[in-house]
Amino acid sequence: MTMKRIIFIVLTVLAFSAFAEFRPAKRYVELGVNVNANASENLIPVLDVLQKDLVLDFSKIYSDMGKNGFVLSAGASAEAYLDFNFKKFGIGFHGGAEVSSRFNISKDLFGLVAEGFEAGTPKNIEINSWVQTFATFSMPFYFRIKNLKLRFTPTYFLPLVYVPSVPAKIVVDHKEDGTTSINANASVDVYTINKFDGLVKDGKFSFDFLNGMDYLGLTKNLLACGGFDLGIGIEYPLSKKLDVGGYANIPILPGRMKGKVNMNLEANVEMPSLLDMAFGSDKIDKSWSMSDLEYTDASYKVSRPLRCGLELAYHPWKNWMTLSAAVGFGLRNPYGKDFSKANFYPEYDLGAEFIIFYFLGLGIHTEYTQQVFAHTFQLILNAKIIQVDVAVGLASSDFIKSFKIEGARARFGFKMGW
């Protein structure tokens, strides 16, 4: 599930560019960079925390908390590109990297503080987290057939490090006879693009394995691990004021992770009742085990989501104002072993952009992408040759909370050309 979310984030970034194509290009040649960052949590609004006298109302936090518990997600991406835009056709070269992560604590932990506990009702606290990093190289191109514009985005992506899921579980069971048991276990699987045996030694990173490595051979092997998919976009102006279109992203070849590092942790505590400890000889029985890091060969396949949707753009005053809407759906890892109904997710994006005084643009978007609700404000400074885009916004996995500052999204874009 977590892995699919990671892929979804990656594709959502691509979706941005897909929506961007829906807008007319302003320069024949564009050289630019885009930097995105986002972070969100759903526990308490940031502005509520930044109070001199902070009161954490756990009863309210708990009751307001969704069934998934506490979710902390963060991600960042950077991209550089060179695009050539002509009337009938265009082509571009994009390269970048991105990292995404998510950390989740189940609701039961907050229930301990907010509701307390009763004997005979075990508390299952689950902690889940994942991290994913990708490098992507794409070469989008488009051409027009009369009024019909077709856009293709073949993308080669290379998964670098992939932590699909670190399920950790803590079960606290205070029984009706007064005894208490605490059992915790975690199994950490970190997939890497290659098997890096001995990366961690004695708790420290060690790069001894790089000595004598066949870098040329390694590079070939690494590149062979990349995946490939194809984005297709189509748009057609129904009138001078209204454009309609569709988009799709079709995974063709999954990326492969060839190395795996595994570690297991387990801890058990058996506590006799307080009476038995006070009046008897019973003692707390503790055990703790942590396995050594195990480096193994793996063949873990990662596909990017299959996405499909419709979009439209309304220009009441030519390019001075654009109202856009998109609706679609995605299927995470559609060819993966873990594919199920749960891999389906919807997405939407509603936006409005205004161009003021030719060089200043303002935009506002509300969207549900990456399974996060976000509302962003966009500022565009266009000095013909140089253009700067800045977007900031609120984000949260909960729609209501998305209007409070529990998370933020920011984008910075710079491009130049003519």
Add this chain to the structure above:
Amino acid sequence: MRQKIFYTGAFALLVTLLFCACNNFSNLSIPEKVSIKTDAKYGVVLGEKYYSGISDKLGSELTDKLKNASEGIDVYNYIPDGTNDTLQYLMHKKVYEVPLDFGEYLKDVDLDNMLSNSTDGISFSKDVTLPEINETKELSFALSDITGKMKMTQDNPSISIPVVPELGTEKDLTQLFIDNSLSNKVKTEFKYAKLIQFTADSKVKIIVTRTDTNEMSDDFSINLVASIGNQTYRGETVFQEVKVESSNIAKNGGVIELALNDGHDGKLPSGFEVVIGGTYSGGAMPKVHSYKIEIDMSSAKIKAFYKIDKTNGTADTSDDMDISSFNIPINQEISLDSMSNIIKSAIIGNGLLDIKIKKPAGLQGVELELESFSMVGLTGLNIVKTDFSNTPDASYILDKVLKFEDLADGKKTLDFENSADKTITISGNVNINLDDYNDITDTGGATIDLGEDGNNTNLVGNVKVNLATIKSATANLSDLLKFEMGEGKENEKQLPETVIKYVSKIGFGEKKDGKYYKHDENGDLTTSISEGLGIKCKVLNTLPAGNDINIKIKSELFNMDSTDPAKWKDDGGAVIPSGTDSAEPVNWVSYPTIDFSDYADPPYIDLSIKPLNAEQTLKNLELGKTYKFGISNVEFVFDWDSVVMKLNSGAIDPVQGNIDLSDLSLKKITESLGESAKEIFDCVEIPSLPVYFYVQKPDSSSLDEMIGNISLQGKMSFEYKDEGTSKTEYILGNDGYENLEFSNPMQWPKESTEYTNDLSEQDCTMSYDMENVLNGNKEDLMLAYDIKLDDGKDCTIYKAVFDDIKEGETTSIAIDAAIVLPLELKFKEGSTIDILKIAGVDSSEKKDLLSRSSFDSTENYAEYCKSIEYIRLEYNIDNQIFDGSDLSIQLDDTHEGEANKEQYSGIKKTVSFVEDGMIEFEGEEIESILTHFFMPKISIVSGKEGNVKILRSAIAEGSSIGFTPKIVIQLDDKSPICITDILKK
């Protein structure tokens, strides 16, 4: 354009409003104080605590203690009313008894069980298995030991003919031997025997091998002729010539075979010759050849040796060549260990010892002689060679026989008792003599014929020992059959004192026409025959006739001796007759008159039953048989007919005794609770402890009539110490005896440990509630009694009187005391017991229950109590032990009346003592505890009916009392808890 500017401005305003509406940005700050608000409720079960093992303490341990209060006390679980669940014990003791049914006393002694139990009794069963001794040991001698020494020798068994020339003409082969100085004769010779005979298929092989490789002419030939020439012995040809001519066979080598058993009877002189001859012819000079000729006897086998000359071959004097002496050793052992467990010594009766060796057909001039022999063992057995007799039998070369019945007892006695080794050892030697051939005139000389195939090589025979009977044996029966009872023995038993006090004589019937008849209740003789006094049992004795086992039964007290005709009126004494092959019942009884008149003190019951003679001689036992003898189902017979009672009050001393009730006093009970007993002692008292007395005489009117007009008088008192002063409180009589009225007869359970009748509803002679003498500071309580008979007279009571008395009816004059002990304490109304004092908590110490000498350290936390709605201690009690429903536990920290009461929390709580409940402290109360000292008085408080009683279920197996406490903390979300402040503190 205006429109564009308007919409753009409106959009910018909308974005600004959105951000401003979300939050008040002007108040943002880094948190300096962090608080938590929650209405969480925490429930922590502290555990379960159960106390078990109470059932034993209140059950068996307590009843054992009560039984020790005085001899003869029975303790019952008293359940007069099913609805009353208080555990009550009933202590019953016969404080006075005059026995009238003498048999009842002997029942208590339980002689039946003593006689028949497996360790001390006389019940036994013994199987004596005499081993079957019929053993045969094979004897064997290999004749090859003799014939093997008659070795064969050969002269020149291999001949080389170095030059056989091709001359073209026929020439005599013999000449070649002569020319080469070789012999053409090969002699074979056997030692010792003058004549030999080979088996029919024996042959001598003449093996010719050409040893040259020269060219040989085709027409060259050799005709080899080999023969065993006519051989003579003492001038007579004993072997015809055997000649084989072979044309050309030897030209390139070959084999010629000559039969060795051919002609006449096949005999050869022990030295015979193979002669080589023939011709050779053809060929052309100068071709020359060479040959080797070997005489091979490997396929020849000797059938017989004749005319053995033991001195022949004197040239070879080595031992292995000596055939002058051969022996057959005899060695055998027979174990008689299994006979030694009961038989001390024995004399063998019939039996046979036989040494035989068969005579082979081909043996002549060979004699066997028993050179030496001994059969010894078990000290007395001593048989030698001369004890045998010869029994000539042509089929045996040796036949020696010995019959044990012909031997004197002195030679065949087996002493098991004094012999460490219970083994018979047989040893000896048989010598083989060969008839020697002396000279040519001697017609004798031994012949050893090994049969047609030469394999009949053994002399076989055996030594056979067959013991059939034991003429007589001495057996020790005293360890098997022994019962002794009396003073100083482990099973010693005294007659009850009351028996000799009130009984003078016991009779077992009146003799008439040789039989003993019993009397009816009026003293008239009946036709009912008394079974007498003694033992009844089943006996078994399968020993042969003449082996009766005589038993001696003797008792001074019962005036009987089975070996004394004056004291054993039954004919024949006590005997287990031989030939009794199934268990048959016998009565070994007498009809004495027992007289207790001379005994000042209670005598010990003496009774001995054992064999008349410690060692019994058993006769004519057959070996290989199992004999059984034993005694089983032993019963003591005491079929008394009359008893003479001494009920003359003038002649009988009063009976005095006491019952120790010191453990029942309140002081003793509370002391057992430890140092803090005083705290409890002042608050409780024993609510009730009644004692009932029942004075009884026989139910039977006829028995009552026999003993006449009799009454009882007595004195009874409680003796105790009150504040150290000895006191006596009479409940019957005082200076003199007081008459005791007879009550209805009582029956006390014999088997059951429960008593279910309500004593308070039964008529008793007198009763008394000991409550007054048990409460307060009284201790060392004793119930003393002094009872005597009055108006009595001596009388004879016939047992027939008791025949009509039903089971359980009173047959004695007796006084029963019954004490009812309810396990219950009464708390005085409004009394309180300070639990902290009992627990040893010193309130004078300047620390409260939270170990604080000041509350400075805790009052800082008081403000957080607002965040606590309450802290509650809930507890579940699982109680099967006691009931104290009117009691409660009070926690009082008000310190009313004390000058400094303000410094205490002022909290006062009351909770249930024995039922589920809880004690709750609200936030304000907790705050009060944190800001004040907390040194409450914790007391057990009683209401009006403040009794604590032990439940009957307390003595059920596995009963226990347990409690499960649980702490519940309910937080209040109206008051946040400041974490940063707590951390600073």
